Amino acid sequence: MPSIPVVSAGDSPAKVVACLERDGAVVVSGVIDRGVRDSLLRELAPHLESVDPDASLNKKYAEDGGAADFYPGKTKRITALVARSETFRTFVTHPLMRSACDAILKPNCVHYQVHATAALKIGPGAREQVLHREEDPYQFFKVPRPRMIVASMWAITDFTAANGGTKIVPGSHLWPAERVARPDEVVAAAMPAGSVLLWMGGTLHGAGANRTDEWRYGVFLSYSLGWLRQEENQYIDVPGEIARTLSKEVRELVGYRMHLGIGYADPTVRDSRGEKR
Ligand SMILES: O=C(O)CCC(=O)C(=O)O
Incomplete structure (x- = not known):
């Protein structure tokens, strides 16, 4: 029976990477404590509360005539987390992520970048994602592709097989x-709040049904x-006015x-407030 290996935040980066390379995914428990989760919840609440769970990104994609079924309904999804949450920026530079990306992505690039960010709330009755x-x-x-992406899911609440893990x-x-x-x-990734699930860009995955x-x-x-072209357009979601206020490390990771x-x-081009970038 296949399973997702579980390690703890105190385990070595090499162990996390070895699990990722062998199984394509790993859960690291005890990465963010209650205080960090509460700060994130506070910073994102105003943005998430206004999301219509029946529309969310699902409606946007349906209107585009694209992958209408990709984002299930009864979910709330927001992006632009680097711009919206100071706490989230500590996730972006977290040593756990830096060491995994150093090992898996650096052999194929000079430096890696943030690809996409999102807060994903899966509501009661949501169906599973493809x-x-x-x-x-x-x-x-062609699949299996060269290593291009490392992804992660940070459990703000407990994740279970029943609630959409x-x-x-x-x-x-x-696989071919x-x-x-x-x-x-x-x-299903079952993990207590505070854990992080990491997976390889080539690993099949999707949100579970709740x-x-x-x-x-x-x-x-x-x-x-x-x-590579980033999945989330970071220059729109983290515009120059905000990028200028970020630490050099975060700003560079954003792209x-x-x-x-x-x-x-061109460094002489001015942003929307008329200031140099
Ligand atoms: O919410 C999840 O657990 C996974 C979401 C996902 O893979 C996606 O939205 O592309």
């Missing part, structure tokens, strides 16, 4: 394209090779940095 790979948009590369297909980052996961190969009467609250954070010659900009 299994997918973070690297699916890079169709040019993220579904993972262990080992699927190594045509292999389809059998139901007994899909495992069969309880509680909301499952997780924060998504992924990173990609510094020469305000060149990767070799890629991403240059």
Whole structure:
């Protein structure tokens, strides 16, 4: 029976990376304490409270005529977390994420970047999400693709198999394209609040169905090779006015940095307030 390995925050970065490389996913318990979770909840509440759980990103995608079914209803989803939450910025630079990305992404780039951010609340009655790979948009590369993305889900509330805990297909980052996961190969990430689930960009995964009467609250954070187009447009979600206020480390991780010659900009161009970037 496949399973997701569990390690603790005190375990070595090498152990986390070894699990990721072997199983395509790992749960690290005890990463963020109650105080950190409370700060994040406070900072994001004004943004999440106004989300219509029947519309959320689902409606936006449906209106685009794109993947209408990709985001299930009865969920609340917001992005732009770097701009919206000071606490979230500590996740972006967290040593756990830096060491995993150093080991998995650095061999394929000079530096990596934040790929996407989201707060994801899965409500009672939400159906499960279709299994997918973070690297699916890079169709040019054939599955199994080169390592391009590392993803994570930070449990703000407990995650269970019943309340929408993220579904993972262990080992699927190594599968050929045509292999389809059998139901007994899909495992829900059950983890207490404060844990972080990491997975490889090639690992099949998706949000679980919520069969309880509680909301499952997780924060998504992924990173990609510094020469790829980011999934979330960080220059819109973290505009220059905000980027200027961030630490150099966060600003550069968000993408305000060149990767070799890629991403240059004219420093004399002014932002919307008329100030130099
Ligand atoms: O909410 C989750 O557990 C996973 C979400 C996800 O994979 C997605 O929205 O693409």
